[in-house]
Amino acid sequence: xxxxxxxxxxxxxxxxxxxxxxxxxxxxxxxxxxxxxxxxxxxxxxxxxxxxxxxxxxxxxxxxxxxxxxxxxxxxxxxxxxxxxxxxxxxxxxxxxxxxxxxxxxxxxxxxxxxxxxxxxxxxxxxxxxxxxxxxxxxxxxxxxxxxxxxxxxxxxxxxxxxxxxxxxxxxxxxxxxxxxxxxxxxxxxxxxxxxxxxxxxxxxxxxxxxxxxxxxxxxxxxxxxxxxxxxxxxxxxxxxxxxxxxxxxxxxxxxxxxxxxxxxxxxxxxxxxxxxxxxxxxxxxxxxxxxxxxxxxxxxxxxxxxxxxxxxxxxxxxxxxxxxxxxxxxxxxxxxxxxxxxxxxxxxxxxxxxxxxxxxxxxxxxxxxxxxxxxxxxxxxxxxxxxxxxxxxxxxxxxxxxxxxxxxxxxxxxxxxx
Amino acid sequence: xxxxxxxxxxxxxxxxxxxxxxxxxxxxxxxxxxxxxxxxxxxxxxxxxxxxxxxxxxxxxxxxxxxxxxxxxxxxxxxxxxxxxxxxxxxxxxxxxxxxxxxxxxxxxxxxxxxxxxxxxxxxxxxxxxxxxxxxxxxxxxxxxxxxxxxxxxxxxxxxxxxxxxxxxxxxxxxxxxxxxxxxxxxxxxxxxxxxxxxxxxxxxxxxxxxxxxxxxxxxxxxxxxxxxxxxxxxxxxxxxxx
Numbered sequence: 001x002x003x004x005x006x007x008x009x010x011x012x013x014x015x016x017x018x019x020x021x022x023x024x025x026x027x028x029x030x031x032x033x034x035x036x037x038x039x040x041x042x043x044x045x046x047x048x049x050x051x052x053x054x055x056x057x058x059x060x061x062x063x064x065x066x067x068x069x070x071x072x073x074x075x076x077x078x079x080x081x082x083x084x085x086x087x088x089x090x091x092x093x094x095x096x097x098x099x100x101x102x103x104x105x106x107x108x109x110x111x112x113x114x115x116x117x118x119x120x121x122x123x124x125x126x127x128x129x130x131x132x133x134x135x136x137x138x139x140x141x142x143x144x145x146x147x148x149x150x151x152x153x154x155x156x157x158x159x160x161x162x163x164x165x166x167x168x169x170x171x172x173x174x175x176x177x178x179x180x181x182x183x184x185x186x187x188x189x190x191x192x193x194x195x196x197x198x199x200x201x202x203x204x205x206x207x208x209x210x211x212x213x214x215x216x217x218x219x220x221x222x223x224x225x226x227x228x229x230x231x232x233x234x235x236x237x238x239x240x241x242x243x244x245x246x247x248x249x250x251x252x253x254x255x256x257x258x259x260x261x262x263x264x265x266x267x268x269x270x271x272x273x274x275x276x277x278x279x280x281x282x283x284x285x286x287x288x289x290x291x292x293x294x295x296x297x298x299x300x301x302x303x304x305x306x307x308x309x310x311x312x313x314x315x316x317x318x319x320x321x322x323x324x325x326x327x328x329x330x331x332x333x334x335x336x337x338x339x340x341x342x343x344x345x346x347x348x349x350x351x352x353x354x355x356x357x358x359x360x361x362x363x364x365x366x367x368x369x370x371x372x373x374x375x376x377x378x379x380x381x382x383x384x385x386x387x388x389x390x391x392x393x394x395x396x397x398x399x400x401x402x403x404x405x406x407x408x409x410x411x412x413x414x415x416x417x418x419x
Numbered sequence: 420x421x422x423x424x425x426x427x428x429x430x431x432x433x434x435x436x437x438x439x440x441x442x443x444x445x446x447x448x449x450x451x452x453x454x455x456x457x458x459x460x461x462x463x464x465x466x467x468x469x470x471x472x473x474x475x476x477x478x479x480x481x482x483x484x485x486x487x488x489x490x491x492x493x494x495x496x497x498x499x500x501x502x503x504x505x506x507x508x509x510x511x512x513x514x515x516x517x518x519x520x521x522x523x524x525x526x527x528x529x530x531x532x533x534x535x536x537x538x539x540x541x542x543x544x545x546x547x548x549x550x551x552x553x554x555x556x557x558x559x560x561x562x563x564x565x566x567x568x569x570x571x572x573x574x575x576x577x578x579x580x581x582x583x584x585x586x587x588x589x590x591x592x593x594x595x596x597x598x599x600x601x602x603x604x605x606x607x608x609x610x611x612x613x614x615x616x617x618x619x620x621x622x623x624x625x626x627x628x629x630x631x632x633x634x635x636x637x638x639x640x641x642x643x644x645x646x647x648x649x650x651x652x653x654x655x656x657x658x659x660x661x662x
Contacts, residue, residue: 302505346596
């Protein structure tokens with residue numbers, strides 16, 4: 001019986017109003033982190049750039065011009081095995097790639113800028129070093145205006161009060177891509193040694209033998225959109241959601257915040273504003289297998305008054321009884337972030353990836369009552385360390401084509417929804 | 420009503436089908452095309468203006484208590500904003516700008532002639548009524564019964580205006596704000612009920628300003644009298660100038 005269940009997980013997709021157009025396992029390196037960005041190359045090809053979850057690969061470029069026949073056109077290696085890229089972003093023909101090391105103090109830790117005018121041969125433009133005695137470098141970046149990189153990064157002069165609180169909000173000015181410079185930084189008060197407020201109370205204290213993962217008050221995602229270039233939307237892991245006024249990047253100010261942790265189990269990941277509707281979509285990230293940190297939710301938050309954020313609903317998820325023990329993680333993670341460029345920008349339809357619950361699409365026309373309108377749960381890919389697909393990141397292009405990636409082995413999935 | 424007829428549910432309506440079954444049938448039976456949250460439009464329905472009967476909830480006592488025309492305009496403004504659903508920030512901001520445009524357009528009109536029962540500034544009330552968060556569905560009306568036709572829909576729009584000849588459905592944002600299925604549904608609706616519906620997209624602040632200017636200009640074309648905040652059914656069709 002157990003064998004049959006595993007067999008089913010490995011061979012059958014479960015779907016509603018969504019179908020797989022193609023899958024590419026990226027030449028045997030199908031573990032992808034949470035960096036997905038689309039480039040329209042100078043010759044018109046559509047290139048999906050992917051940051052790998054871990055070594056040995058750095059990033060991969062996939063020509064997705066033919067949706068049913070994607071081709072790997074570029075795949076690069078990391079300098080060593082003690083680091084990962086995890087995240088990247090693209091504006092025009094410039095790509096930013098993050099480098100995070102396993103142990104504070106190791107190198108390279110920072111961001112590297114590439115000229116990808118010729119997608120087959122990315123050319124390094126510059127590297128901005130963010131290594132330091134207490135820094136693991138950069139986990140995540142946002143680069144949509146061609147001018148500033150907003151990232152979760154350590155700094156050589158930043159000493160956290162807790163080992164896992166090392167990555168703060170840093171804005172890097174890359175208007176001169178050859179010479180990136182810091183434009184500003186912000187951290188949650190109490191997380192830096194020397195702050196005049198006490199460190200925050202831990203939500204779910206964890207031993208420090210593994211500094212990856214939960215029990216952290218550090219930045220995950222920072223999103224800044226052209227609609228409000230004076231606002232940054234931060235997912236600050238156990239610190240919750242923050243809205244910052246960044247009109248003066250050298251002196252950023254909190255204008256709103258909301259944190260469901262505790263009693264919820266932590267790890268605010270993404271804060272995505274829906275500007276036309278004065279709403280936020282806030283996701284937590286599931287970071288433990290077998291539902292040990294269940295429930296990890298995606299929230300709809302009333303942001304009509306940004307100084308008084310009010311949660312009004314959560315996205316429905318399939319039952320923990322069904323998915324919690326299928327293997328791997330189960331729960332919220334990334335959503336398609338409505339970035340500018342060749343990207344879907346819906347404020348009523350939200351696309352997310354939920355690890356072993358696959359890719360799920362929600363209609364939040366009535367934000368008090370989000371509805372699941374489509375999903376695709378792939379079978380567990382061959383070579384994965386868990387029996388399920390772990391859908392880790394998602395990108396939706398302007399034509400509604402959905403690109404999602406598996407964390408361990410499945411690589412890139414290209415999907416179409418009948419919505 | 421002549422076919423094609425469009426059923427519109429607007430404002431705070433979360434379930435357009437339920438609104439059609441309840442309020443839609445009521446206005447159809449009453450032969451009144453505009454209600455608080457629903458409307459029926461076809462070629463024989465006059466434009467929906469701020470002073471079209473049916474949408475404005477204000478008692479005679481309240482109206483009598485208002486000190487002047489400005490008070491009446493403010494009341495209408497308040498009531499229009501009250502139509503909006505909670506999470507319609509972009510419509511709320513645009514409608515605010517539209518009403519500001521109307522105010523600017525008519526604030527210099529000379530109301531000083533005591534012999535005139537109507538006021539030049541009353542043209543504010545003849546401006547087209549914005550219907551926010553609207554759902555559009557082709558229907559056939561048979562007495563009190565509203566029956567959806569096979570002509571597509573329901574299709575949502577951020578905003579709509581009925582000018583007596585066509586419904587302008589407004590969308591804030593570029594094409595990539597809608598899924599392929601929604602885009603196809605909009606195109607099918609336009610095609611099937613042509614030329615009753617036109618789509619207008621607002622992607623830049625300049626587009627928003629132009630839309631406000633275009634819609635406000637319709638009021639300028641209205642001859643006197645404009646009948647203040649209420650226009651009786653008999654006067655739905657504008658009187659010729661000098662009549």
